[in-house]
Amino acid sequence: MMIQTAQPQAPSSQLQSEIAAAEAAHTSGVYSKRPLTIVRGQGARLWDDEGREYIDCVGGQGAANLGHAHPAIVAALSEQAGRLISCPEIFYNDRRAELLTRLAEVAPAGLDRAFLCNSGAEAIEAALKFARLATGRTGVVAAMRGFHGRTLGALSATWNRDYRTPFEPLIPGFAHVPYNDLAALEQAVTDETAALLLEPIQGEGGVHPAAAGYLAAAADLCRSRGALLILDEVQTGFGRTGRLFACEHDGVIPDLLAIAKSMAGGMPMGACLIGPRVGRLAPLSHGSTFGGNPLACAAGVAALDALTRVDPLTGESLPQRAARLGAWLMAEIRGLNAASVREVRGRGLLVGVELRGKVTPVLQQLQARGVLALPAGMTVLRLLPPLVITEDELARVVDALREVL
Numbered sequence: 388m389m390i391q392t393a394q395p396q397a398p399s400s401q402l403q404s405e406i407a408a409a410e411a412a413h414t415s416g417v418y419s420k421r422p423l424t425i426v427r428g429q430g431a432r433l434w435d436d437e438g439r440e441y442i443d444c445v446g447g448q449g450a451a452n453l454g455h456a457h458p459a460i461v462a463a464l465s466e467q468a469g470r471l472i473s474c475p476e477i478f479y480n481d482r483r484a485e486l487l488t489r490l491a492e493v494a495p496a497g498l499d500r501a502f503l504c505n506s507g508a509e510a511i512e513a514a515l516k517f518a519r520l521a522t523g524r525t526g527v528v529a530a531m532r533g534f535h536g537r538t539l540g541a542l543s544a545t546w547n548r549d550y551r552t553p554f555e556p557l558i559p560g561f562a563h564v565p566y567n568d569l570a571a572l573e574q575a576v577t578d579e580t581a582a583l584l585l586e587p588i589q590g591e592g593g594v595h596p597a598a599a600g601y602l603a604a605a606a607d608l609c610r611s612r613g614a615l616l617i618l619d620e621v622q623t624g625f626g627r628t629g630r631l632f633a634c635e636h637d638g639v640i641p642d643l644l645a646i647a648k649s650m651a652g653g654m655p656m657g658a659c660l661i662g663p664r665v666g667r668l669a670p671l672s673h674g675s676t677f678g679g680n681p682l683a684c685a686a687g688v689a690a691l692d693a694l695t696r697v698d699p700l701t702g703e704s705l706p707q708r709a710a711r712l713g714a715w716l717m718a719e720i721r722g723l724n725a726a727s728v729r730e731v732r733g734r735g736l737l738v739g740v741e742l743r744g745k746v747t748p749v750l751q752q753l754q755a756r757g758v759l760a761l762p763a764g765m766t767v768l769r770l771l772p773p774l775v776i777t778e779d780e781l782a783r784v785v786d787a788l789r790e791v792l
């Protein structure tokens with residue numbers, strides 16, 4: 388029997404292409420989409436279906452630190468796709484062994500085990516479950532303005548009411564404290580707390596970096612109260628902030644480290660890195676069918692190689708490049724002295740521009756000038772360009788900002 392259902396209403400006046408119309412007719416509806424169809428990318432450039440070129444400061448929302456069509460990622464994926472794509476973790480695998488070895492080499496000291504998964508939210512779910520197992524406690528302290536993903540555990544830690552309210556009741560035992568407020572942490576982290584979960588820089592929440600000393604004090608507090616520190620580096624990881632992981636800036640080593648987004652050059656992959664305060668995890672206590680699949684692992688190895696390699700021409704690694712270009716970009720934006728700008732915040736190429744008004748018109752005007760960027764809340768413009776963006780491309784972004792701001 389055919390069941391007649393209402394077609395989702397496509398905002399057809401805005402749709403520019405048949406592609407967009409076809410997608411809008413059948414997509415879930417949970418995304419607020421821009422009327423733009425992207426069909427190709429190269430480095431920090433994107434092209435739409437009409438051949439228009441854009442400079443990409445969306446950066447796959449953090450998944451494209453290596454840029455688009457990075458040759459090393461393309462080669463690794465092509466080679467591995469012809470050899471083996473699926474291999475669940477009931478077996479060992481050569482690519483997975485290689486990735487786990489490389490991850491343990493580059494991770495903060497002691498985080499030498501990893502649970503491999505497929506997204507940021509899954510990395511957070513794993514961290515929350517491991518924290519419960521390791522401590523025998525159930526409380527979680529997270530931060531106001533924090534973002535950790537959309538699955539029910541990660542959502543329980545996420546602050547934004549618009550994301551949470553429709554799904555209540557969420558998981559009990561989650562408390563939210565003001566970010567960068569040590570006194571509030573002292574109050575909230577108790578002997579019932581399994582974990583304190585923080586981003587080293589709040590990304591979605593408006594690009595708010597941790598104050599100097601905050602993460603180190605949080606780590607000390609967790610140790611003294613028998614709680615674990617989970618850092619969410621899903622957005623800040625893999626060179627974005629000028630170091631491979633943002634916690635390196637503060638010399639802080641978490642007990643569990645959630646990573647994803649740019650972990651595998653844009654391929655879906657996440658991981659929860661596990662430190663020594665988490666004991667042995669029993670077989671069957673967690674799992675994932677796609678986790679650690681050889682295709683993603685091959686991309687992950689290639690991504691780590693690309694991120695740790697020093698360019699012989701510039702003497703610089705990609706994280707170092709992010710630090711240099713990010714400092715330049717923030718100085719340029721501050722130097723515009725634009726009346727519409729309240730504050731410029733960030734680290735490396737994770738840059739937030741707090742505006743005096745709404746960000747949406749600014750995003751539209753940038754797009755009209757060939758620059759794609761992101762919001763972080765209602766009033767913050769967020770720039771997440773690939774770390775391979777050229778000086779010329781970044782100068783064009785500044786030119787567009789000069790005109791728009």
Ligand SMILES: *Cc1c(COP(=O)(O)O)cnc(C)c1O
Pocket residue numbers: 449505506507508509511534535536537586590591619620621622623647648
């Ligand atoms: C994007 C993001 C997540 C969620 O990652 P998904 O892959 O979308 O599930 C979690 N934490 C932070 C900090 C993020 O930026």
